[in-house]
Amino acid sequence: LNETNPSITLLYVTPEKIAASDKLNNTFVSLHRRGLLTRFVIDEAHCISQWGHDFRPDYTKLHSLRKVYANPRVPIMALTATATPKIATDARDHLSITNSKL
Secondary structure (H helix, E strand, O other): OOOOOOOOOOOOOOHHHHHHOHHHHHHHHHHHHOOOOOOEEEOOOHHHHOOOOOOOHHHHHHHHHHHHOEOOEOOEEEOOOOOOHHHHHHHHHHHOOOOOOO
């Protein structure tokens, strides 16, 4: 990932890894500065609202992606198959997603 033109086009990591790894976060910042970070995709986004505080607390820290990667803005896509409308709204609000489709 730290190469000039990295060959990886998709990197799958857990919210826990993002929260715990300064090295990974520094790599993301470097990719962003070089215009190579094009999107964050959050799977199981219902965990932000439904289980975020108890089951997977690191999901609640993902809101920082919006702040750190604001200029230029990196899109965030949040996916879930099990969210109720209220949980979907909570997840969108937590991630500051303003333009979305349910």
